[in-house]
Amino acid sequence: MNPFGTAVASLFILAAIPAAAQENVVNIYSARHYQTDEALYGNFTKLTGIKVNRIEAGENELLERIKNEGINSPADVFITVDAARLAKADELNLFGPTNSTLLAERVPANLRTDDWYAFSTRARVIVYNKVAMNPAEIQTYDDLANPRLKGKVCVRSGSHPYNLSLGASFLAHQGEEKTSAWAKGMVSNFARSPRGGDTDQIRAVAAGECGVALANSYYVARLMRSDKPEDRKAMSSIGIVWPNQATTGTHVNISGGGLLKNAPHKQAGVKFLEYLASDQAQVYFADGNNEWPVVTSVKISNPALEQMGKFKPETLNVGVLAKNQNEVQKIYDRAGWQ
Structure with missing residues (x-):
């Protein structure tokens, strides 16, 4: 069986479970394809107790799926690389507000919009x-x-x-x-x-x-x-x-994401996005995938980035x-x- 189809099917099953039984779950549709991101998801669950269910595919495929699923979509968060791809999700009216003071404080104003945020550059x-x-x-x-x-x-x-x-x-x-x-x-x-x-x-x-x-x-x-x-x-x-x-x-371009308008687990989705702006997650982006943190106060230890110097x-x-x-x-x- 197609593993992508299996994963999607499992998320539809999750969507049918009463909300009270799902409150410690966040469903992520991700077009980031980096093995080092496994540490991000694992650490989030360790810190919060919230289980991460993830589907990875190309951004166009994921956006089409979210659009077609409509109000029944199990997806809480969409993550991808490049501002253009995040803007496409915005044009499709897929994002909803996070109302997060923490994200507004941690992510510089030029690296966010009203509905989506950069987490690495x-x-x-x-x-x-x-x-x-x-x-x-x-x-x-x-x-x-x-x-x-x-x-x-x-x-x-x-x-x-x-x-x-x-x-x-x-x-x-x-x-x-x-x-x-x-x-x-x-x-x-x-x-x-x-x-x-x-x-x-x-x-x-x-x-x-x-x-x-x-x-x-x-x-x-x-x-x-x-x-x-x-x-x-x-x-x-x-x-x-x-x-x-x-x-x-x-x-400079970005990798980022946002909370989806029809997210069934909005609170968990916001917690996940806030976690991506935490010092621990920001270090994963830098040391694990050679990207710069958006939170400028974060200290990283990546020899290649250090060798490339400041700019x-x-x-x-x-x-x-x-x-x-x-x-x-x-x-x-x-x-x-x-």
Whole structure:
């Protein structure tokens, strides 16, 4: 039997149990697929006594399921990565209010909206081949569109949320005309047609297939912490640039979640979200999955993040990033960034 179907069936059974018998349960639909998150869920149950039932799948599949389940949905909390995906759930009117003073105090204002919250961040950095490139020439995202980099830029698809969110940031800071020019310049500089994920871009830079690439910081940190000789060799060839340090700061995206409007266990759902903003959970995000905590007072111990050093992040509200996505996709399509 399909394990996903089994899990969903079990949650429908749970939904039929009287509320009093379920008060120590929270049902989570998660599009985060990291083994290290197991510690998050286990620790929450240990601290609160609340059992976690979890379904993992792609965000589109989960959102469609929640929408179709309607008021009978057993899901309490939706978790995913990237502001665009959380905004999609918001557009579908799936989230409900948490009314949590703790979350308002712990999560910075630019990393939350009225209905959903960021719990970890990752930066969109420039990686470069230390032999082939001069880092002084690639200090901003704008520099990636400079004609001097013709044939040297590797990047994943323009339809991927990571790049859409970066474009949304660019659009917010510089407007449509400059964003369009930047996208066209990027396409002119491609070393190859966009393909693969961020790790593939990093490996291509290390191999000399291209000189520079865009990658989310946690992919870089993951390779830095790898025990595989080939990964260590690749990273010895790679340098990292925090873009736009003299201006708007490096683009930052998020992983986050929110309480669902039809959550049958609202109190447990809010407790889980509040737990994700706790010091313990924030450390799991950082040390376990190479992401930065959103709670700035939290102390972490991740050698890769420490080696990458401190940087100036942008401070755009994540809701702004989400709202600009559709326009950015049109700009990328016109530029030929497929």
